[in-house]
Amino acid sequence: MSRIDRITVQTYRYTLDDFGSSIAVYQPGGKLELTRFLVTIDTDDGLSGSYAPHFGATPHAQAQVKEMARSLIGLDPEQRERIFERLKLSHRHYDKSGIGAIDTALWDLAGKKYGVPVARLLGGFRERLPVYASTVPGQRARGGLDSVERYADFAESCLAVGIPAFKIHGFFDGNPKTEIAIMSAVRERVGPDMKLMTDPASSLKSFMDAVEVGRACDDLGLFWYEDPYRDASSSAVAHKRLRGFIRTPLLIAEHIRGFEQKADFALAGGTDIMHIDPELDGGITGTMKLAHFCDAIGMEVQLHTAGPMHRHCMAAITNTHFYELGLVGPDNPANGMQPPIYADGYGDEVGNVGQDGCVSVPAGPGLGVLYDVNRINSGEVDRVEVRGR
């Protein structure tokens, strides 16, 4: 039997051109420096698995991964449930966001051991994943989505290349009138067939502002309405009340961590669709537990953000609709969510979507992607190795 013998956490830095103060802001000539990490798990008989988180590569997730690694030396890497339980318990005082990268690296290791993609290990359901374009937020500076018109232009260009659905991230200024103006302009431009969603990202100032925008969602036939106002979607009771005022399905729980807490939220009536972040909600193991629970109660799930492991999970989840191609915009030269670390052309940009409005599931063993090791090594700023001997 294999035993975990070494865990390496490699921190790397890279620069994105033409980005401003964040991965969401287009700024010609701008330079945005970002730090992410790669975790690699090796066994005493030569197996290896790794994962480089995208959105979930936060400093506190990285700190947890380093701490968690010490308790895993000597364990069987294929006892993922046992490891999941151990880490959940040892980090019960924290958000447990470090589990995701470790769990995903273990799934990658298993897929490589058996020579099959993770989606097949999970029990495949589909090969093609229908996409929705999830926009960068609006910006007041010139460029990107700097006007209501540009949202309509961008939605139209996405529809023209076959993308079937479009989610608006507005200006996040807390003004319901702005949100409604964007939704109206986009609906008028693309017509009734493109599915539209909106995500104020908790920016609306009050519950009644959330009701006002929700009623506009009803009038415009939106597919879902996500994280409306400034409770940051933390109250199931509040969102159950909101559901009583509007007809558009709510997509909530992006900011709630853990499958037990999210199951509680669903049973308390706080959402119509469950939002799961595979990197922050316990990796592939945590994601599949919650997706199966929701399936049992007739609830769809949506996976938050994009990446190879999201694709493998979605390929094996029956009760989900779209793959989130986020964050994309009309001028941004790259998807700022995705670190430039792939040597095989993997990408989550509009240009990666097929004519059928879908992306594919990486077909190689494990996660099925090839990291650009030279690029990661050249940006290395820190390396922690935990060894068994």
Ligand SMILES: [Mg+2]
């Ligand atoms: Mg969101």
